[in-house]
Amino acid sequence: MSIGKSLAEARELSQLMIDAADLSKDVFSNIAQELNIPVSLARAICLLETPAPMTELAARLACDKSYITPLADQMESLGLINRVPGADRRTKLLELTPKGKAVRKSLGEKVAEFSPVMVALNSAERATFMKLLAKIVKP
Amino acid sequence: MSIGKSLAEARELSQLMIDAADLSKDVFSNIAQELNIPVSLARAICLLETPAPMTELAARLACDKSYITPLADQMESLGLINRVPGADRRTKLLELTPKGKAVRKSLGEKVAEFSPVMVALNSAERATFMKLLAKIVKP
DNA sequence: TATTGTTATACTCTATAACTATA
DNA sequence: TATAGTTATAGAGTATAACAATA
Secondary structure (H helix, E strand, C coil): CEEEEHHHHHHHHHHHHHHHHHHHHHHHHHEEEEECHHHHHHHHHHCCCCCHHHHHHHHHEEEEEEHHHHHHHHHHHHHCCEECCCCCCCCEEEEEEEHHHHHHHHHHHHHHHHHHHHCCHHHHHHHHHHHHHHHHHHH | CCCCHHHHHHHHHHHHHHHHHHHHHHHHHHHHHHHHCCCHHHHHCCCCCEEEHHHHHHCCCCCHHHHHHHHHHHHHHHHCEEEEECCCCCCCEEEECHHHHHHHHHHHHHHHCHHHHHCCCCCCCCCCHHHHHHHHHHH
């Protein structure tokens, strides 16, 4: 294969992958918007299946802990979580309220229904896609 | 298939796809950094195979034209492009200098060599991957 | 001394709106 | 009137650093 060709292939394939990821994020944003939840909060809510310390949530979101405080403030003021005592007196767990759990369930259902990978690919294709993605991400 | 299972699959697959795209972007950022080019400029340079009006570059980068001016300023001050007259007296074309072309060539070569999709997948796998991505993005 | 969460601040990226000059 | 590029400004999203309480 010529160098020029692999160059073009690398660019095209990388760009297509980025486009697909962006599309997936856009769909998630739209789902969050329909539920009247800022998308940053929706992401956090998805990661709160069980109560978690704020530092742990920061790790899951791959962001700084200082970013979590205003996020938690917003979720709290929307009645989606409560700050409950943790192992320490330092630690606060973010725990979904019943309303928060309902929102999380709705998010999950809509993601399963409208996520581009679910809409565009059948079960066998998704299995293949998963294997290829794992190869790209893992090494 | 249970609803719970497809929900988990949707999330896992979407997240993996986003992770793969982020990895690809990180690799590109590192390549740009090694060449001492801000990544925003590197992206633009890749799209300037032939001289293009600034509005056209904005369209290719999917951004507002007002974002192009400072980008062009930086590229110009680094000696990577020149603003040359276009069809109109309004239009300016961004044209890579010899240095700009050399940087673009280096970028292309490194992308072809280090892009995660190229590193992780063989030719047949890339063909499959491309088809699946096209299905996700196109419809 | 190290860690949890908070606060205040600052930075990066990008867009909006108003402007100039052409068309 | 519409278009190309520019300018000034503003906003979203996120990080850094210093701090308080606790360990």
